Amino acid sequence: MSDWYRDFANSGFGTTITKQLGLPRPAVLRRYEPGQPLLPGPAVIGSAGEGRLRKALTELLQAEGVHVQSPVTADGATDGEKPAAVILDATGLRTPADLASAHDFLAPAIKRLRATGRVLILADPPSQADSPAQAAARQALDGLVRSVAKELRAGSTANLIHVPEGAEGSLASPVRFFLSGRSAYVDGQVMSVTAAELPAEEDADKPLAGKVAVVTGAARGIGAAIATVMARDGAHVVAVDIPAAGDKLAEVANEIGGTALQLDITAEDAPQRLIEHLRERHGGVDVVVHNAGITRDKLLVNMDAARWNSVMAVNLQAQLDITQALLDADGVLRPGARVVCVSSQSGIAGNRGQTNYAASKAGVIGMVRAWAPQFAERGATINAVAPGFIVTDMTAKMPFGTREVGSRLNSLQQGGLPVDVAETIAWLSQPGSGGVNGQTVRVCGQSLLGA
């Protein structure tokens, strides 16, 4: 899907015009391609206080072939190339006073950050602080990272990961994700990892090799992108959509070497039919992506029962029923299974005319949080992804003004692409992402809505 304004703003003439008029200048984001190095340049790692993660981080990046620079000092002395990533280990924070050292490290480093760079802060969760002062210092990072994200330009992002004591082993997969092009449209976010048993090593180019992945709503839009990215990462994709979308579904399945399963997920026997299909054809399933969703917008006072019920049925109840049936079906959900549920920014921020939709999508967030402990017991995870303004056939039909405004109301000044949502979901589906559980990851370019 083309972004005419972004392309214009990045043309020679467009650059001049947009600069003079002070118009937003959306960058071409750095997106993942197989075989791409983790970062297009070196990383610089610093710490605030005595960080406990710095050594492991340095080793992780070096193993990925990233050159790790020593921190830039306040006077700007550096050891060479501009960094593509600035990483702050803030696990040593004790009091708000220590934040000054975070500032000392970040300011000169970010000044030198390349286009499409990454700022990543790692810290202990405020909820586990020893003192109010320590909690304050840790929580302060929230405001810091969100503001940095808003200050960054040229497609760079800033995110924060909470790493509780004992969960250090879960860090590799999220760190790789946030530094790589896979997280292009994930910006200004705060997420947590937990301790988990993880597989030794996985094939970096095919992290989903040998996995069977179900993707609902796969005939078009975001679902088709999820199916494509999953297949690229090595999974066999069972692409599910309503029978009436079967021709498009077959095209997607044929394009990616997957299989098409025509199924209305709201049908009473849908969970059973899906389970039978998975058992018969594949002996089980490793990844389930609940992506199918519908909107039936109306102001609450004008909304009829049909609109309310159909949205709830597709967006929330079907996710609940299918997930529960998979948990109950002996041996179908394989050990280390990953379930990813598509929520929405509307479920976080609310949206006029979308009481039904926003309720259903907020429900999804509550659902994954509640289910996470039970999934963890099986070595599995369940997470949600909340897309912001994603450019699809659906948004292409929006009035020009609404679309243009909607797509610019975020720190990256552009709409995301279906592939951005897909990359995030594929990352959560990786065996190595076992330490990410019960989370809702926003893919919204740090949208102003519900931030």
Added chain:
Amino acid sequence: MADTSKPATRKAAIVGGNRIPFARSNTAYAQASNQDMLTATLDGLVARFGLQGAQLGEVVAGAVLKHSRDFNLTRESVLGSRLSATTPAYDVQQACGTGLEAAILVANKIALEQIESGIAGGVDTTSDAPLAVGDDLRRVLISLSNAKTLQDRLKAVAKIRPGQLVPEIPRNAEPRTGLAMGDHAAITAEEWEIGREEQDELAVRSHQNMAAAYERGYFDDLVTPFLGLARDNNLRPDSSLEKLAKLKPVFGTGEGATMTAGNSTPLTDGASAVLLASDEWAAERGLPVLAHLVDAQTAAVDYVHGGEGLLMAPVYAMPVMLARNGLSLQDFDFYEIHEAFASTVLATMKAWEDAAFCKDKLGLDAPLGSIDRSKLNVHGSSLAAGHPFAATGGRIVAQLAKTLHEAGPGKRGLISICAAGGQGVVAILES
């Protein structure tokens, strides 16, 4: 089975099927060619079973109404599909028996271990049917293209008469009798005293059965939408005896005319395909075995001089096949009798019940007997779906195989399909 003298061969498995929704002539598929429809149908099958790039043993399909450009229809469709280009293919044509005959051909090669997998299919369009020019005009056109000088050409053109410019539109008529198939069926209906009401009842049940099957998602893994159509557009879920009773007869003459547009199949466009394989091939790919094709029989009758009805050949094929398998007509859990016309189905069943006919014509000591009507065409048949000639066999094979699979292992199903030219094909499936 009972016959132990036969050397044991393996039975071909029916893995599944796919078809596009059937469309009444000149509606949704008016602009689609046979090749378009067959290719889309193959691709839907490929997607359902993950056959992208697969080299199968063969693809066998055909069409009854063919353009000359369709001389290699099936192979061209394979080349346009997601199957490996190294999958061989050939065309067959046996009128309305084409689809089932294709399945038998593939199944037999699998049984003989000559191939491990194959697709049988069929396609027809009555919208994009070839328009022929008359023999007179053809002679003129040939001399025109042979003419070397302008003068010769003008001379050739001058021979064209207005009357020759009307193309010969293909008709659903028997070349040897000049009668439409419906007129033949009407003769049989009268001979067997098939009433109007029982025909209408059969038609209503076909629509209701098929509509109910769609409602419960039965066709979700049998049909893939095409050109905006997700269900057969001939299907009338609200069909009723009262509505059908209002229709005027279109075949037959006078008082005795009972056959209407409601209890006869309309001209239809569509395509179907069935995936057959050895059990081992299916197991290796984690694919299901819905049923096996146990046996089949083809017969022909002399409807020109022999006094038999055009569409009565399956009646003759059946006892031969049953005897070979040591089975009676009642040994089946489901029956699929192709509804070319409601009267054909009823006449077929009446003939099997008729002691004199079974003795005189079929040479049997006792009649084959009656069929439990609750087991007949349980998910609807051609009166509801429509009947794109060569595509009907594939529809029925896949539909029956799924029905048997749902009912559990060891269930038996019978197929009976009548065809133009006085031919008929019958087959036994078993889950």
